[in-house]
Amino acid sequence: MPDQIRPVGINVMKEQRFPGLGVSPGVAFGIAHVRESGVVDIPEYEIRKKDVKTEEDRLVRAVRLAQRQVRRLQSRAKEMANEAGEELWALLDAYLLMLDGSRLVRGAEKRIGAQRINAEAAIQMEIAVISEAFQAMDDTYIAARLDDIREVGNRILLNLGKHPLRPLSALPKGSIVIAENLSPADMAQLDPSTVVGVGTLLGGAEGHTAIVARALGIPSVLGATDLIEGVHTGDRVIIDGSAGLIVVNPGPDTLKRLERRRAELDKASKRLARLKSQPAISRDGTVFKLQANIELPIEMKMIGHVAAEGVGLLRSEFMFMNRPTVPTEDEQFETMRHIVEGMNGYPVTIRTLDVGAEKAANAVIGEMDDSVATALGLRGIRLSLLRPDLLETQFCAMLRAANYGPVRILLPMVTTVSEVQQARKILEKAAARLKRRKVKLPKDLPPLGTMIEVPGAALAADALAQVSDFLAIGSNDLTMYTLAADRANEHVASLFDPLHPAVLRLIQFTTGAAMKARIPISICGEMAGDPQLTVLLAGLGLREFSMSPSNIPRVKQRIREMDAVAASNRANLIMDQVDSGRIRMLLDDFNGLA
Ligand code: PEP
């Protein structure tokens, strides 16, 4: 990631374009907040009232240290005894003035108490706010002063500790977060009412960071490999999350064009919103169930807007992120109850903890070696079975939430029948424990289902169907593990292809196995939310789709235009193909795009 200090003299206002993967649609205009590399794993933190003084003292010490450092540099500049030395001396003098109660230092001091944030966060916010004000002035002299402020700010940050911390959840309104990489937990901290867009160097389209971006409805472009140069905190930026483009310091023509584009997208989504009260039924009368995937309670609002018929996947791991300790049973129960009650009688499928791989939750895996909870390591149910205490607590919270509406329980990353059996035993144990505690339980235990997202599980779907009450296809991981292509790695984004015949055959086999066993089957990977693929999935026999709420209207529209018998015929034709390019062509042709 570029240094935050902009070299004086370069033309800062030149338009620059960085193509990447458009992972969350929409066009956003805002001000860049650049997050340096190396800090992504450090959580931001709020402070308690009683710690305000300590934090203010830390800032004062860091500022004093910076003053000593600058004075030392100044005396060296004096020794140079030439023009460059004089210039440097004057510059350092300006830095000293800034360190002596300037807006930067005063503003940061105030923020610590007013917003209860750590000193690093306060400095960062103050720089961002000053940058925004200066940017509006459009003056090269001012732009150079901005560089000085950043330089001084960075020096204070360095003095405060090895790693500057950034308040991702407390950025000014209209911010666009630019980072080398954002973890799913980082993305989950963003507040869509203040952060309007995201651009990163790294990341794939189906990784959890992308999924959370879509969930929050924040237009995002990930994997913009060239972003390494030329974007700084305070720059004006446009994120075109539909086309996969980041524009820095856009010129008037680009601004006009992208404003038009945004208006068109808004119009299209308003048109789709009219489908809210319409059922998801194909032209020939086949009924589909469209449910929502959710990560954060904040998404409940969106679910209401699109009239989802339940939650097909609640990714419970997000309750464990961005916090130093694991949530208690009561905390988990409260979050789940809020969601179950909010669904007004529609079912909520709660998945047990799926941390590991790119989904880090320090409270759970913080003390483990990096090589333990990898994509092929202790992920999902594997970790839960090694920590039955955590699993049992989760089950208790789910069972209690099930008193408030229909709940289903889903197990992630299953590979063997015995994993499901062990989990069921722990579920029964949790129920017995609640009974002993005299806690009210639902009449029947919630159905316990298995995610089919590992190729081995898909090939053994018939066996897993015997021990499961329902199956849910996780096409994201199924694609990743089948094709050995990391879903979060932009370098293999083109290999990550859910239309690869191998993936489709596994989906077909799994669907058939569930039907034979007469248990419900759904799909909750990103494929489910792609209207271009609706025909194929419907043609393979799937009727329950769970997706990011924002995709529901488009998929519903596709279903309402579709003929289920014709879809089945087209799926048969597709399943005879060996090449994903040809498969896509056959689909596009059916969808009327060819
Ligand atoms: C999947 O793998 O398709 C899935 C739905 O689970 P997640 O994306 O959370 O891994």
Ligand code: MG
């Ligand atoms: Mg998965």
